[in-house]
Amino acid sequence: MLTLQSPVTEINGIGKTRAEALARVGIHTVSDLLWYFPRAYQDRGDVRQISMEACDGFDHAFILTVATQPKSARLKNRMTLTKFRATDETSSAELVFFNQPYLSTYFKVGEEYRFYGKLQRAKTHYVLSSPAYERLDPNAPPHDLVPVYRMTEGMTRKTLENAVHEVIEALVPLAPDTLPESIRKRRGLCTLAYALRNIHEPEDHTALRRAACRLVFDEVFYRLLAVSVCSGQRPRCGGIRFADAELGEFLACQPFALTGAQERTVNEICRDMGRDGDVPPMNRIVVGDVGSGKTVCAQAAMYVAAKNGYRSLLMAPTEILARQHFADTEPLMRRLGYRVALLCGSMKARERAEVLRGLVSDDSSEKIDMVIGTHALISDGVRCERLGLIVADEQHRFGVSQRAALSERGSEVPHTLVMSATPIPRTLSLAMYGDLDVSRIDEMPPGRQRVDTFAVDEGYRARLNAFIRKNVEEGGQVYIVCPSIEEAEVQDEEHEGRELEGILFPDESKPPLKAAVKYAEELKNGVFSDIPLAFLHGKMKPAEKDAVMLAFVRGEIKILVSTTVIEVGVNVPNASLMIVENAERFGLSQLHQLRGRVGRGSRKSYCVLVSDSDGENAKKRLNIMKKTCDGYEIAEMDLAMRGPGDFFAGEGQKLRQHGDTGLRLAASWQDVEIFEAADEEARLLKDVDPRLESVENARLREAVLKSVDTSIAKLN
Ligand code: ADP
Ligand code: MG
Numbered sequence: 001m002l003t004l005q006s007p008v009t010e011i012n013g014i015g016k017t018r019a020e021a022l023a024r025v026g027i028h029t030v031s032d033l034l035w036y037f038p039r040a041y042q043d044r045g046d047v048r049q050i051s052m053e054a055c056d057g058f059d060h061a062f063i064l065t066v067a068t069q070p071k072s073a074r075l076k077n078r079m080t081l082t083k084f085r086a087t088d089e090t091s092s093a094e095l096v097f098f099n100q101p102y103l104s105t106y107f108k109v110g111e112e113y114r115f116y117g118k119l120q121r122a123k124t125h126y127v128l129s130s131p132a133y134e135r136l137d138p139n140a141p142p143h144d145l146v147p148v149y150r151m152t153e154g155m156t157r158k159t160l161e162n163a164v165h166e167v168i169e170a171l172v173p174l175a176p177d178t179l180p181e182s183i184r185k186r187r188g189l190c191t192l193a194y195a196l197r198n199i200h201e202p203e204d205h206t207a208l209r210r211a212a213c214r215l216v217f218d219e220v221f222y223r224l225l226a227v228s229v230c231s232g233q234r235p236r237c238g239g240i241r242f243a244d245a246e247l248g249e250f251l252a253c254q255p256f257a258l259t260g261a262q263e264r265t266v267n268e269i270c271r272d273m274g275r276d277g278d279v280p281p282m283n284r285i286v287v288g289d290v291g292s293g294k295t296v297c298a299q300a301a302m303y304v305a306a307k308n309g310y311r312s313l314l315m316a317p318t319e320i321l322a323r324q325h326f327a328d329t330e331p332l333m334r335r336l337g338y339r340v341a342l343l344c345g346s347m348k349a350r351e352r353a354e355v356l357r358g359l360v361s362d363d364s365s366e367k368i369d370m371v372i373g374t375h376a377l378i379s380d381g382v383r384c385e386r387l388g389l390i391v392a393d394e395q396h397r398f399g400v401s402q403r404a405a406l407s408e409r410g411s412e413v414p415h416t417l418v419m420s421a422t423p424i425p426r427t428l429s430l431a432m433y434g435d436l437d438v439s440r441i442d443e444m445p446p447g448r449q450r451v452d453t454f455a456v457d458e459g460y461r462a463r464l465n466a467f468i469r470k471n472v473e474e475g476g477q478v479y480i481v482c483p484s485i486e487e488a489e490v491q492d493e494e495h496e497g498r499e500l501e502g503i504l505f506p507d508e509s510k511p512p513l514k515a516a517v518k519y520a521e522e523l524k525n526g527v528f529s530d531i532p533l534a535f536l537h538g539k540m541k542p543a544e545k546d547a548v549m550l551a552f553v554r555g556e557i558k559i560l561v562s563t564t565v566i567e568v569g570v571n572v573p574n575a576s577l578m579i580v581e582n583a584e585r586f587g588l589s590q591l592h593q594l595r596g597r598v599g600r601g602s603r604k605s606y607c608v609l610v611s612d613s614d615g616e617n618a619k620k621r622l623n624i625m626k627k628t629c630d631g632y633e634i635a636e637m638d639l640a641m642r643g644p645g646d647f648f649a650g651e652g653q654k655l656r657q658h659g660d661t662g663l664r665l666a667a668s669w670q671d672v673e674i675f676e677a678a679d680e681e682a683r684l685l686k687d688v689d690p691r692l693e694s695v696e697n698a699r700l701r702e703a704v705l706k707s708v709d710t711s712i713a714k715l716n
Helices: 015-025 030-036 155-176 180-188 192-200 205-231 249-252 260-274 295-307 319-335 349-358 399-407 427-432 458-473 487-491 498-502 512-526 540-554 588-595 616-627 631-642 672-688 695-715
Strands: 040-043 060-066 070-076 080-087 090-100 112-117 119-121 126-129 132-135 147-149 281-289 311-315 340-343 370-371 387-393 417-421 436-439 452-456 475-481 535-538 561-564 575-580 606-610
Touching: 030 155, 040 311, 060 090, 060 475, 070 126, 090 319, 090 436, 112 126, 112 436, 119 487, 155 192, 192 205, 205 672, 205 695, 249 295, 260 295, 260 417, 260 436, 295 311, 295 319, 311 319, 319 340, 319 540, 340 349, 340 427, 452 458, 452 616, 458 475, 458 575, 458 606, 535 540, 535 575, 588 606, 588 616, 588 631
Parallel strands: 090 126, 281 417, 281 436, 311 370, 311 387, 340 370, 387 417, 452 606, 475 561, 475 575, 535 561, 575 606
Antiparallel strands: 040 147, 060 080, 060 112, 070 080, 080 090, 112 132, 119 126
16 A cells, blocks of 8 residues: 555556656655655646747747648658647647657647647747647646646656656545644644645645645744754754954955954854853854855854864865865965865875875874865765864755754864855745854945946847957956756756756757857857857766866956856956846846856956847846846845746746755745744744654654655755
């Protein structure tokens, strides 16, 4: 009998190969599958008519009557092409399918079908290429909201949907509700069973909303409880006291005076770390827009640790960033008398061994005081004696469980400092960092210039190329960013689903990633053949990426064409121009992050957003970008424009799973009221039963612990 704990292989149609594909996205058991929520929904109920406006680059639903007999033909490259014409009241479109010859007998002239895809305009007519299709059977009308799952190679949409359906039918009615009934009723939340069914197979928008509200509540609520429940599992341990927090010498080595916000942050850090040993160690996040100067705050903390005879470890999300931090920090600390080492995956065994020795040694000839690296630092069994401080740059990949795992390494619990450049609206930060103290750097260093931002269309191409050339000739460097297939996924270095491309970009027989490569080659062999230009994309090996990035940092490459893999936080002060191609494909916060790559030095900097889209929201977004440079304002507008819970496919906004944070839905479904409700309830409960030890909270406790386990499992 199927239970929540059964392996997925017990589901019909899931054999060894498919189970392996599922395992790649972290689905091992039936319960994992149930909690594998769609990352978006297609709204096929929002039917458009064939028209210019529908050619806005996004997927839409069309209800069309087949007008001509479908014909299949064999193409030279051994593909088959099936074509026919279909109409609505307004116009007609040509429908095109590849390699599905059976479709020529599936579609019947005179019958109505619902199609879902991107309408395009050819010279003389409209084309709908490889859309999804459904027969409109009045007796069994298809669902309007169709879930879109994150896919991986070896998984098909149908397999996944069928498996989910089977599990829902078999288990959901029986699934015990993990939330205490009293809380559920008080907050007007639906049952878990209803929520699970409707998050996967929503009856309508309202049902989806209710389902999401409940699941978001759970995520945030469990998350907020996890900290107190878990801390009950470990012997309580005071932080290490760093009595000497005198920063005079450190500050004297800085080429600038700290801003007020930096000073406040540094004080908060020193206060946390200087507290008497009975209080828990520092657990602080520094949130500040790109370029606000978080690094120096982290360096100050590391300096204090070293001064007090403790080592610190700085972890960056990528090797490029780690190298950059090393290059910034090493000379500074050397002047102050401390040794800094770099530790990354690509290092030779001998160098590595030397660093490892330095981390446990007391011998001043080899002792290392600070180590900077990537995740490899914590996962490769690195031992570090007298570890007093852990700094993580970019919190996204560094979750609560990872912190827990880390602090269990030594006998003493190190202080933790997390730095985040993502301007997260306050509401979400409550859910993500409920257990962290927050320092906000809400002030930019003086003299920071505004990046002038323009939105242009293809008509400006020639002038744009001239502008690029001018920038390079004046000694600047240029980024050109192209969207990639699933930019969120590429950024997270996750698998890209072949099939997903087919759903979301049905018209592109060539995936856009290739288009980007091609575009880079065109530039290299064409207009910019005399300028050093390189290309960077998510599928390159880390070493290759690093080599290109380093060459750009060094100024050997003048134009860097890339998908959005350009690393968060990479600092190339000489870069003065950021060009974003297909800017309509990017969300506001993302455009802001991209723009943050330029304007970091003394050069006057520009950002040019190139888009041919007529989409209303796209235009709005680009206008906001032209008007404001404030990351928080942009984040709030982003939220306002999308609205909480608006995570429908299209509009180029992709739901991003914050895997490490254990917040699957909450990150995209930002609803202040739910967050606050969860926070209130968690507080109430923590007052009476902080570790959830009472009998009536046993099930809840289990759910909370399981949610923590899940995020730990993701890390290994
Ligand atoms: P981020 O917050 O994005 O990590 P950084 O710490 O990399 O920002 O700082 C961005 C740039 O600003 C760096 O070149 C740094 O030297 C400079 N900077 C930081 N603080 C100040 C300051 N108080 N005055 C002037 N420049 C500063
Ligand atoms: Mg930084």
